[in-house]
Amino acid sequence: MNEPSLMSRLSLNQITVDQWTLKEAVEGSVRHDIPWISIWRHKIEEIGLKQAKKLVQDSGLKVSSICRGGMFPAATKKERAEKIDDNKRAIEEAAELGTDTLVLVCGPSADKNIDEARKQVADGIDQLVPYAKDYGVKLAIEPLHPMFAADRSVINTMDQANTIAEKYDPSEVGVIVDVYHVWWDPDLYKEIERAKGRILGFHVSDWKVPMPDMFAGRAMMGDGVIEINRMRKAVEAAGYFGPIEVEIINKEFWNQDGNNVLQGIKEAYEKHV
């Protein structure tokens, strides 16, 4: 089997050009010959699922993932059940938009008890698996950088993500490798190898010093310290040749013309990924 070319794997993660509507992001991707797109749910909500589906289908773009499900921990049983319901909607949206990958940002602790929050994440995923399977959607656990443990996700290492995923069949639960979140991990390459057969996505951006903003200060590939190319080769050695999402959450990019951002992405992607 021939490996797909790098350019044929390029995916625009929509948050990178959050200034654009879904329509603008779809048209921009087509204009710049970017074959894949990762769609965020707040952008689907703006126009409705039906319209979103039509936009994507008419464009010929492939959808690499829907971002995002997760956010499982909560203080009460009732709230946790509501979160499961919301995740079921996310699964339906993924299926409807033609992707088999739902990215899970697992959620922070509802209080100081981080161990309990981690149990609630594992429990939430366990509840969702049969539902996702019915829709042909895989749950993709994305470990987030430990600096987000208090406000976004208590799943902070590949080891944690792999440990949960391994309880299920690779057709049900896998992991996302996002360079920004895991580049520092001393066990990174061991854990990428361990994830063989269940890597469901590879996300790229960069970590620049000084960091302008913890959440929205990610850098263009090549502008920071991350060994992106080494990591790409590692996920390929673990069998992943799927779409590569460029997910650069950066406030400054949101103030630019999206076309310039996409042009910059393509150049940096060719050079540094």
Add this chain to the structure above:
Amino acid sequence: MNEPSLMSRLSLNQITVDQWTLKEAVEGSVRHDIPWISIWRHKIEEIGLKQAKKLVQDSGLKVSSICRGGMFPAATKKERAEKIDDNKRAIEEAAELGTDTLVLVCGPSADKNIDEARKQVADGIDQLVPYAKDYGVKLAIEPLHPMFAADRSVINTMDQANTIAEKYDPSEVGVIVDVYHVWWDPDLYKEIERAKGRILGFHVSDWKVPMPDMFAGRAMMGDGVIEINRMRKAVEAAGYFGPIEVEIINKEFWNQDGNNVLQGIKEAYEKHV
């Protein structure tokens, strides 16, 4: 053996009141009945080692640590040798000021190769051990939060710190447990237990959401999500009953009257540590 009281273990890490000179910090600690102090090298430099020593001796304060040695990685052999020399000065200063603990902030990568930087850290420590031993000073490896991997330290987990420390006798190399840096670690309590007999310090502050500043946005104990009391009990179960440093790096505290900061620290320390 009776356990020492919590108040008898309180140490002011000087960076918490960086607006103060060493003289002011020493006098402030005495005024507020804080028995220990951790001294930063830039404050020693301001008045010279001899004067710093006299200040501390006259005050009757005990010195919990000198902050900091480390910063080992560098691009050239010459630069790395210079860093070793600087660490030797830090060891001499620790001995002169009457503490057996030199905190190591191990340093970031000099380029994109984080594995190489980690090797340079291990190598730097290895070179220092005999020198430190001659001075009766222990090298205390402080793992820093992974968000500092690019600019302050490539040692980001207790596992890494323990793995290096275990190559030496506990009288030579140990670890610092700083709640802000390690609270998120899924292996935290296992690694604290593993560090038994080599814990050389316990540092407290808190992690507040939203985080106002990655470096200088730490919160007062009790104002954030960290299970400080649980961690204190864990380090005690691992045999550590030494000084507890309050190290709150927070710009806002630097703009306040240091006496108010110390008053707040004592109250929060009693309630939340």
